[in-house]
Amino acid sequence: MNLGRAKSILIIAFAGLNLFLGYHLFWPDFGRLTKVAVTAEELRATEALLEDNNYFLDAALDRSVRASDFLTVSPALDFQGRLLQYFIEKGAWVSDSENTTNFQTERETIIIHSNGLMRVVYNPGVLLAENAINLDERELRALIKAFLENEKLMPEGITFDYMERSEEGRMIFHHYQLLGNIPIYASQLKVVVESDHIELIEIFWLEPVERIPAREMEVISATQALNNLVHELGPSFDQQGIDQVELGYFSGEYDAEKWEVPPVWRVTLDGKKHYYINAFTGNIEQDSVILD
Amino acid sequence: MIEKIKSILLMLLVALSLFMTYQLWYGQKPAQLIAEDVFERVIAEQPRPLEEVLTPEKIVVNAEEGYYIFRQGDPDFIILWEAVSQVLQEGSSSFMVEDNMVEGDFNNLLTLYFNPVLPVGADLPWLSEAPDSTVRAIKINSLEDKIWFELFERDNVSGLSLLLLPEITEIIAGLIADRGSENLVNHALLTDDLILAVMEKNLNLTEPIYVPMETVEMERLVLKPEEIDSDLILKTFFIDYNLARIIEEKDGGLIYTDGDRGLRLSSTGFEYSAPRLEDGQANASYPDAMFNSSSVIGYHGGWPESLRLVSLYLTGRGRTGYYIAEWQAYHQGYPLFTRQGTRAFFNDRGLIHFSRNAFTSSNLPLENGEEVHAAVWSEALREAVNLYHTNESQLGNEIQVVDLNIEAVDLGYAVVGSDASYKGEPVWFIQINGEKFFLKADNLEPLSEEELI
Incomplete structure (x- = not known):
């Protein structure tokens, strides 16, 4: 037997061994890149279920297989500290009450709750724009952004979420935090505008401490989340549209040192109602399950 | 030339096989397997018959x-x-x-x-x-x-x-x-005549109450909270505990929750809650509920000898309902009174709420652990009646309640202290018209329920 022939035999043997190893290594997830979490039949079944219960799907669903993990967070004390320093430099005086610390300047009162929630109350309100009620959403958002930047109230990763408008002319601008491209819905900043004036800014901002890749798991599909939601809510009296189904992180607000936040599917109904479905368990997330 | 290509290809195949062998041997599990690898029912103890x-x-x-x-x-x-x-x-x-x-x-x-x-x-x-x-x-x-x-x-x-x-x-x-x-110690059964003779007023006795006729001596106790295996407790509540996330409270307490249920571990015990199950019915018979209570306490921490089931009743409103079971620890025949206690709410859908705070005597001597001579029952009862009237007048109730129902007159230990040391203070426990009074057994100084652990 010459060397060339021996090499050919070894090539064939190793190619076979590699096929064998590859099969065992990748088979359970084989085709993972092309695999979909939601088949066409499942999508149709979910749409039918929604229709039967007076909901309709008005959003594109993420049909790929998604995995996620827990995100450890703590209250964003650095941001809060910088902000308070700014107010102190503006001449704020400080007082303590039972569960809050209050900073008072000539224009605003800043109330810090023990869980990290911060409320900036303007009394009187700060004019956003004359006839703000008549401006379109894009213009209003630009004005709000400019105000937040000017007042050092722009935490890292802030992203506009949606706007609420009441019949009385009250407007609330909701923002959340982005970590990379994943929303942290538990991190919130709200700006309340009434009669053209900014009356209140409410901030509950979080500091992402770490992600826990060791606990990465495949999440339930978006259709499974919708099925669970309809099962929980039951039929709707008026027809409601599902505008958005998006994966992010959400938990209730805790008066805690730090905590883990699970991935959720956020389902938006009629542009304003939000439901958070735990993407691991399929349960609807509640604010707090521990009794006081 | 062809031999060179064969050599390179062979080397590549060998390297690839080595890499894949390493991956297969030490590589991570696929993501979706992690959630499924733990799925066994873990219990601390079988329920008692x-x-x-x-x-x-x-x-x-x-x-x-x-x-x-x-x-x-x-x-x-x-x-x-x-x-x-x-x-x-x-x-x-x-x-x-x-x-x-x-x-x-x-x-x-x-x-x-x-x-x-x-x-x-x-x-x-x-x-x-x-x-x-x-x-x-x-x-x-x-x-x-x-x-x-x-x-x-x-x-x-x-x-x-x-x-x-x-x-x-x-x-x-x-x-x-x-x-x-x-x-x-010899005891007497309280009767209307005895009450009238000693207290010089009529009080209603709703239960057979026995009071000591001699001076009772009790020791202040050094107590220790029940030892909780937090890892085991976690597994008894969350079948797949990979799905539970952790919240670290500022006071050092830990909360585990999967969004549906929560478990808070503290230095003296734990508290579990699954509020979604409240909307359920309780159709179990009284004996079945009694057995279910045994399962709850057995599964979730076990049932120590000193703990006694002291109450089991059905409550609820409308079409929903649940049983409430309560346990109390005893030391040599005397109950240990705590604020939180050990209590379970459950219905046909499952366990809604369970709090567990149990203490036992550590058998260590107290530094200033002199024996306490308990005041006689009549003085304790008189003091409690006075406190009851004081509370009524503070609440602005101008018309004093004429009928006083005496529901309990007992000696026991109030669990007081802090994380550093817990102790059992000998007390008279007196219940009048549903209101509870804890009076230090020696000097009848009142202890409020808030002072209890």
């Missing part, structure tokens, strides 16, 4: 000049209850059911009081041949050489009389006779 779930609230033995009281934690208590329980379980091989046993001038030897009530009847350990019923008290009476049990139902109406067979009569009579001791 029904015959061990319930013990009497107290056993009262008639003495020459009064009564001796035995409660959970007394060695004599267990001996007497096991003997009586055995007779009730054996049925017709131990006794004959008789009518009109109360004729004649008989002696009452002892009385067992049940709270919660003792269920009897078919499919139950006790009196399985009798119709389904519940027993509030059992009196053991004797006349000449006969001994019989007289069973009182929930409404205090005398029900069955069970005449013991001669060989059982001998055993029971011997056990009761052996219970007398010089160290036991």
Whole structure:
């Protein structure tokens, strides 16, 4: 037997061994890149279920297989500290009450709750724009952004979420935090505008401490989340549209040192109602399950 | 040239096979397998059988000049209850059911009081041949050489009389006779006349209350919280604990939750809650609920000897309902009073809420652990009545309540202290019209419920 022939035999043997190893290594997830979490039949079944219960799907669903993990967070004390320093430099005086610390300047009162929630109350309100009620959403958002930047109230990763408008002319601008491209819905900043004036800014901002890749798991599909939601809510009296189904992180607000936040599917109904479905368990997330 | 290509290809294939072998051997599991790898029901302890779930609230033995009281934690208590329980379980091989046993001038030897009530009847350990019923008290009476049990139902109406067979009569009579001791404290049964004579006013007695006729000496106790295996407790509540996330509280407490249920671990115990299950019904019978309570405490931390089921009742509104079970720890016959306690709410859908805070004596001497001479019962009761009236007037209730219902007058230990040290302070526990009073046993200084752990 010459060397060339021996090499050919070894090539064939190793190619076979590699096929064998590859099969065992990748088979359970084989085709993972092309695999979909939601088949066409499942999508149709979910749409039918929604229709039967007076909901309709008005959003594109993420049909790929998604995995996620827990995100450890703590209250964003650095941001809060910088902000308070700014107010102190503006001449704020400080007082303590039972569960809050209050900073008072000539224009605003800043109330810090023990869980990290911060409320900036303007009394009187700060004019956003004359006839703000008549401006379109894009213009209003630009004005709000400019105000937040000017007042050092722009935490890292802030992203506009949606706007609420009441019949009385009250407007609330909701923002959340982005970590990379994943929303942290538990991190919130709200700006309340009434009669053209900014009356209140409410901030509950979080500091992402770490992600826990060791606990990465495949999440339930978006259709499974919708099925669970309809099962929980039951039929709707008026027809409601599902505008958005998006994966992010959400938990209730805790008066805690730090905590883990699970991935959720956020389902938006009629542009304003939000439901958070735990993407691991399929349960609807509640604010707090521990009794006081 | 072709040989060179073959050599390179061979080297690549060898390297690839080595890489894949390494991946296969040490590589990470696919993501979706992580959530599925733990799925076993973990429990701390098997539930107790029904015959061990319930013990009497107290056993009262008639003495020459009064009564001796035995409660959970007394060695004599267990001996007497096991003997009586055995007779009730054996049925017709131990006794004959008789009518009109109360004729004649008989002696009452002892009385067992049940709270919660003792269920009897078919499919139950006790009196399985009798119709389904519940027993509030059992009196053991004797006349000449006969001994019989007289069973009182929930409404205090005398029900069955069970005449013991001669060989059982001998055993029971011997056990009761052996219970007398010089160290036991004589008690008196509170009556309207006694209350009027001592307190100089009328008070309603809603329960049979026994009070010591002699000075009682008690020791301040060094207590320690029950040791909780937090990892085990976590697994008993969350079948797949990978899905539970952790919240670190500022006071050092830990909360685990999966968004649906929550478990808070603290230095003295834990609290579990699944509020979604509140919208359920409770169709289980009283004996089934009793067994379910045993499962709850057994599964989630076990049932220590010193802990007694002190209450089990059904509550709810509308179409929803749930059972509430409560346990209390005892030390040598005295109850340990805590604020949080050990309590479970459950219905047909499952466990809604469970809090567990149990303490035991550490058997360590207290630094200034002198013995406490308890004030006499009448002084304690007088003080409690005064406090009750003071509270009423502070609440602005101008019309003083005329009828005062005295529901409990007991000695026990209030669990007080902090993380550094817990102690059992001897107290008088007095309950008037549902209001609880804890008075330090020696000087009758009041302790508020907030001061208890």
